[in-house]
Amino acid sequence: xxxxxxxADIARGRRAQAELAETSAAFEAVRASLLSALAQTPxxxxxxxxxxxxxxxxxxxxxxxxxxxxxxxxHAGYARAAEDAxxxxxxxxx
Numbered sequence: 001x002x003x004x005x006x007x008a009d010i011a012r013g014r015r016a017q018a019e020l021a022e023t024s025a026a027f028e029a030v031r032a033s034l035l036s037a038l039a040q041t042p043x044x045x046x047x048x049x050x051x052x053x054x055x056x057x058x059x060x061x062x063x064x065x066x067x068x069x070x071x072x073x074x075h076a077g078y079a080r081a082a083e084d085a086x087x088x089x090x091x092x093x094x
Contacts, residue, residue, distance in 0.1 A: 016070070016087070020070070021043075023066070027059065027063050029055065030059060031059055031060075034052055034055050034056050034059065035056070037052055038052045038053070038056075058077035058091070061087070061089035061090060062091065064085070064088075064089050065086050065088070065089040065091060067085075067086070067087035068081065068084070068088070069081045069082045069085045072085075072090050
């Protein structure tokens with residue numbers, strides 16, 4: 001690897017770090033919104049509580065799948081890594 005490739009990798013890493021921070025903040029905002037809605041749900045609204053709880057579980061699974069896909073990187077092939085992460089997170093029918 002030459003110096004030019006190294007500098008390109010460093011720049012790509014810095015961009016990825018910034019994007020990961022933004023993505024993490026977005027996931028946290030959605031999670032906080034779901035938790036707030038759950039806390040404000042009146043007693044007896046069991047269907048809504050279940051839906052919000054499932055949404056929180058799905059959000060966590062999607063976040064984990066995304067993290068695993070990014071960690072695998074392009075060397076493993078993003079498409080294949082995404083398929084594996086989604087299956088591991090239980091986000092497929094089957």
